[in-house]
Amino acid sequence: MTFFDTVLEVLKGDERFFTEDGALLRNAVYEAAMRMDARLIKALYENGQTRERFFTDVDGIAVFDKVGFGWVIENRQFLPDSYTRFRNKIGLVNSRGDYIAASGDVALVFPYKDCVLEGGQTKEDQKRSEIFYNETLAPDEVDRLLYPKVFTGAKRYTKEGAQEGVTEFGEDDNLLIKGNNLLAVSSLLPKYEGKIKLIYMDPPYDTGTDSFSYNDSFDRSTWLTFMKNRLTVAKRLLSPEGAIYVQLDYHQAHYAKVLMDEIFGEENFQREIIWRIGWLSGYKTADNNWIRNHDTILFYSKDSKRLKFIKNYIPKEEFKSIAASGAQRYPIEDVWNASEYDDLNSIAIVSYSGETVSKMLDPGDEVKGQKSEKLIERIIKAHTEEGDVVLDFFGGTGTTAAAALKTKRRFIVCEQLDRHIDISVRRLQKVLEGEQSGISRRNNWHGGGSFLYCELARLNQSYVDAIEKAETDGELSALLREILKSGFISYRVDPKKIAENAEDLNALSTAEKKRFLMEVLDKNQLYVNLCDIDDETFRVSDGDKAFTKSFYGEV
Numbered sequence: 001m002t003f004f005d006t007v008l009e010v011l012k013g014d015e016r017f018f019t020e021d022g023a024l025l026r027n028a029v030y031e032a033a034m035r036m037d038a039r040l041i042k043a044l045y046e047n048g049q050t051r052e053r054f055f056t057d058v059d060g061i062a063v064f065d066k067v068g069f070g071w072v073i074e075n076r077q078f079l080p081d082s083y084t085r086f087r088n089k090i091g092l093v094n095s096r097g098d099y100i101a102a103s104g105d106v107a108l109v110f111p112y113k114d115c116v117l118e119g120g121q122t123k124e125d126q127k128r129s130e131i132f133y134n135e136t137l138a139p140d141e142v143d144r145l146l147y148p149k150v151f152t153g154a155k156r157y158t159k160e161g162a163q164e165g166v167t168e169f170g171e172d173d174n175l176l177i178k179g180n181n182l183l184a185v186s187s188l189l190p191k192y193e194g195k196i197k198l199i200y201m202d203p204p205y206d207t208g209t210d211s212f213s214y215n216d217s218f219d220r221s222t223w224l225t226f227m228k229n230r231l232t233v234a235k236r237l238l239s240p241e242g243a244i245y246v247q248l249d250y251h252q253a254h255y256a257k258v259l260m261d262e263i264f265g266e267e268n269f270q271r272e273i274i275w276r277i278g279w280l281s282g283y284k285t286a287d288n289n290w291i292r293n294h295d296t297i298l299f300y301s302k303d304s305k306r307l308k309f310i311k312n313y314i315p316k317e318e319f320k321s322i323a324a325s326g327a328q329r330y331p332i333e334d335v336w337n338a339s340e341y342d343d344l345n346s347i348a349i350v351s352y353s354g355e356t357v358s359k360m361l362d363p364g365d366e367v368k369g370q371k372s373e374k375l376i377e378r379i380i381k382a383h384t385e386e387g388d389v390v391l392d393f394f395g396g397t398g399t400t401a402a403a404a405l406k407t408k409r410r411f412i413v414c415e416q417l418d419r420h421i422d423i424s425v426r427r428l429q430k431v432l433e434g435e436q437s438g439i440s441r442r443n444n445w446h447g448g449g450s451f452l453y454c455e456l457a458r459l460n461q462s463y464v465d466a467i468e469k470a471e472t473d474g475e476l477s478a479l480l481r482e483i484l485k486s487g488f489i490s491y492r493v494d495p496k497k498i499a500e501n502a503e504d505l506n507a508l509s510t511a512e513k514k515r516f517l518m519e520v521l522d523k524n525q526l527y528v529n530l531c532d533i534d535d536e537t538f539r540v541s542d543g544d545k546a547f548t549k550s551f552y553g554e555v
């Protein structure tokens, strides 16, 4: 009989703790312990084993350790089957049955174009959605993954153009960083921990149509692990008065709520904002059901007692035209764009204004999921003053950066796809030049300012990019040879075994080969770590060294 069985036996004497079918009401037990229920304490005292474990003798008085008992009741090994089953149902355990909020797993997500999957699609189609490859690393596989990284290729953009070879980071610089956001944002910790006023996240949603679900293993718990890793760093970066907004839809909003409650604490849950996203027309109305028409934005504070919230109103001149009201201003509800006062339309609706990147830049630059500047402006103005930093992990087309520039805030934005970085840079150049779409007029924006672009210095990430671009089996074989010769390979891989099984490898499809090559790479060595900056092996240029050192300060 294990100790857990003994506890269960003791509890069996109390009918309050069991359903009619004999299932244990774990919460009822926990609550009874916390309020020092006499009957429960007596039962635990009467059994020798539980007495020894949960009671301490102080001068002849037995003192009950309710916290220790609560811990046992909450423990996963206590009734693991039913509990694990339950947690699995709500998606908050990973494949090994560990709590996502407590596990050390790291979900990486790479851009990944699979030529077989994409074969037959036109160039335009390929732009429609991006393919991601994800891999979850167990805690014992992660060592230097989240160390601060070396930056490379810093360029400063102003309305006059781009200045290459920047070697100094200015304390007021805006930053657009190319690279995997988990690693990029972890690199911000030495400099910005506890200092960021506002974080906005607009992650890929893990929908059936979203390419995020491409990899079979990318199920809900992997998506949650992916988010947990990023939210944990986000929390560390937030200042005590800071706020975080995470934009979701019905696929993940409720799972993300449970996860965020665990990470930030329920007391920091501030609002669930419902954003009505569009007019009803076309295919959208065809559903024989209530028509889906909103996003959910979860808003949490770092510390509910110190949260800074700047109350803004909708001024009369901005009421929707149909409003017939004597009111001079209107407070903003947690349901956005759904009253006659509130005009906060989605990008699809305001596209005529020229804010969509395909209108602003080039018709081929369409990006699904672009948000409107007005949405970000509302969030920015509720939590920051001019000069404060706004951080966005999932840059996309650079909406947060554009809104921050136009409202005179500073920004740090990460994005890993070449194409989205390219679009963001071209869009932001126009913003510096004073383009007048989006929120420009409302903020009297006429251009100016600057931003810095830089990348995480790549190591194995160069191979990730090459695998992504490869189109033939021949290219992949050559890449594998190169990786085995000069790349950093995972400790799990034995090159001899690969050679012995060459025939099986050849029999794989191109997509499978790509996946295999990705798995061979040691993910701890995707980018150059700051601690290796002076190591000759990594050939960091003098310019990159100077820029990186000026960013981090003393190293």
Ligand SMILES: C[S@@+](CC[C@H](N)C(=O)[O-])C[C@H]1O[C@@H](n2cnc3c(N)ncnc32)[C@H](O)[C@@H]1O
Pocket: 108, 109, 110, 130, 179, 180, 181, 182, 202, 203, 204, 367, 368, 369, 370, 371, 372, 393, 394, 395, 396, 397, 398, 399, 400, 414, 415, 416, 417, 420
């Ligand atoms: C929904 S879009 C964001 C759209 C953005 N809010 C806008 O208004 O354009 C999500 C973005 O996250 C990027 N992304 C996804 N996973 C990432 C990762 N691990 N690191 C960096 N960027 C990532 C995608 O490439 C995509 O551009």
